Amino acid sequence: MPHQGRPGRVAKRQATSHFTTLFSQVVMDERRQLLNLAYRLLGSLADAEDVVQEAYARWYALSPRQRDAIVSPGAWLTKVASRICLTVLSSARVRRETYVGEWIPEPVPEPSEWTTADPADRITLDESVSMAFLVVLEAMTPAERVAFILHDVFRYPFAEVADIVGRTPAACRQLASSARRRIRTAQEPAPVQSQIVRDFKQAWENRDIETLIGLLDPDATATADTGGQAPAFLRSLTGAEQIVRALTTFADKLPALAFLERTVNGQPGLVAQQDGTTVTVYAFETTPTQIKRIWAIRNPTKLHPWT
DSSP states (O other), rough: OOOOOOHHHHHHHHHHHHHHHHHHHHHTTTHHHHHHHHHHSOOOOHHHHHHHHHHHHHHHHHHHHHHTTOOOOOHHHHHHHHHHHHHHHHHHHHTTTSSOOOOOOOBBGGGGSSSSGGGGGGOOOOGOOHHHHHHHHSSSSSHHHHHHIIITTTHHHHHHHHHHHHHHHHHHHHHHHHHHHHHHHTOOOOOOOOOHHEEEEEEHHHHHHHHHHHHHHEEEEEEEOOOOOOOOOOOOSSSSSHHHHHHHHHHHHHHEEEEEEEEEEEEEEEEETTTTTTEEEEEEEEOOOEEEEEEEOOOOOOOOOGG
16 A cells, blocks of 8 residues: 555655756856856956856855755855956956966957857846956956946945955945046046948058048057967057058958958957958947047957857
8 A cells, every 4th residue: 555645755856856946047047147247357258157167166066955045046156256256356467467468358249149059158238348448447456346346337235245345335335436436537438439440441441541540549559469379469559650550461461351340349349350260359449530449359269259
């Protein structure tokens, strides 16, 4: 005769299994939010992915009882990921001392251009990921950057920011305020003018030197990031004529280049392709009439989402 309690035990196991599945899905649904946070904090998609992976590894290293005791898995994962980012940022300057040439934040394409099929791995594009904005963030201290991004971009209250950064809410408020001053001092980036980028592309393709120089601010700067893995100028260039000379020389050496208008970190940009492979991503900072800054990312390890 079957044990009278068996159906109850089976139902309980099924309910527990269903709850565990739902709970695991809730945890995994945090991935995109964590990736977006980590990318804004680090300026590197590869590092952001490593941070998210480490945060999940720490979550699954907890015992079932420890996980059950956590009221909000999302808040726990955000705290862990942010603290890992803070550690990475603190060591980034040392690591970049050995980086060959200039370091530029890793560019990300618009969602429809991502080569990965997983929507959870895509960065949400807004003004907080424009190349000009990320470059300004690079000048901040790690604590400033974390406090500013968590509070001003992701709207975390200073009490929660303080718990992550390990300082008082008042100190975190000061950190965020200092970060805002840095942004104002650097002149908060304006939206890139798509027509200027389009005119620049056409003039470059036509080798129209006079138009190219006219499209650049006389004191414009151009910076290339190769990581020592691709030819380019190793130091930033200043001045319209010097930049145009370098760009035309680069194009002359690779005559088969095709230039495409693409969205780069949510702003109008250009992509250079050779035989269908992306070899350079160009991001811009513009005024209403001219280009102020050009960032050329040529490091192949930073171009995976584009290729």
